[in-house]
Amino acid sequence: MTRIRSIILSTIVGLVLVAALGYVAEVSYRTYLFSENAHTGRLVSVNGRETHIYCEGNGAPTVILENGLGTTSPYWAETQARIANKHRVCAYDRPGIMWSEPFDYTPSSLDYANNLHELLLEAGESGPFILVGHSLGGLLIRSYARQFPHEVSALVFVDSSHPDQVQRYESIYGPAPSQYWSLKADYVLASIGYIRLKRIIDGKYSGLYNQFYPSNLPAFIQESQTWNSFSESAAALESVGSMPLIVIAAEESVAQLSDIQAEGMTDNEIVQWNEDVLLWHELQTEISTLSSAGELRVSRGSSHMVPEDNPASIAEAVEDIAKRIK
8 A cells, every 4th residue: 555655656746747847848948939939020018018010011091900719910921911012901919829918817808809909009000990800800800899989990700700609509509518627728738838749749830820829828718718708799799880891701611512522421410511501601691781881702712711721812802891991
């Protein structure tokens, strides 16, 4: 019995030491990573927090790009470059992501909207703006338009989240399992270097996004846990009148399976896929009805990651909507 206790104690001590070393190594590497990878834009003080924003191009109206959950400002690079040919366009990182310092409290959706509002003021960017929101970013631009309606001239939703999507999908498939503990586990594992090590082993470590992912993860988790607040705030905006508005739905998100795509899938999998895309198309259509001038488009050949798969479709929508403003 004494030997078993000794083994257990030694194992616990060993794990604690490994975790401690991992934590020190992770903190050190994050410091190195930030020192070796200068931000592409500038850091602006927002209520005492440095926030990263990168703007390029000239020409009104200025376009603001709002990230989806788990993405960062460099993700917009190709889209931003195309828009910058004719317009001032800014991408930024929400608190805790990339070079932006985190909130020191638990934020609500309104805090995120206020953060962007203050950032644009401090950065000297003039509205009213065209807001472009991808995925979760669609909820955020709705919240912003509700809080600061006079600062928004047009909205572009890119395969956007819908305030009711969780409830609508659960009405078909039942309640989704809670991710609370898995997210907490990821947070701990990221802090001791495990997430970074695993991504290196899995060959998923090239590029700035993957290298910054472990340090971004706490902010991504915080945002996912703020989902209800994002949804409630977005849902409160029921209409924007006749404001110019375009919804871009990814083709993969709204298209029925072809015979070739369905090969190897079971009948149940095919039925579920087609139910999913029908509901997503319905949700995207509903977003377009926020405005009497709303329009729904489909980005051909795109997965949900439209800014990567078809940045031209976003730049084209921005240009078309800018003409309507004028």
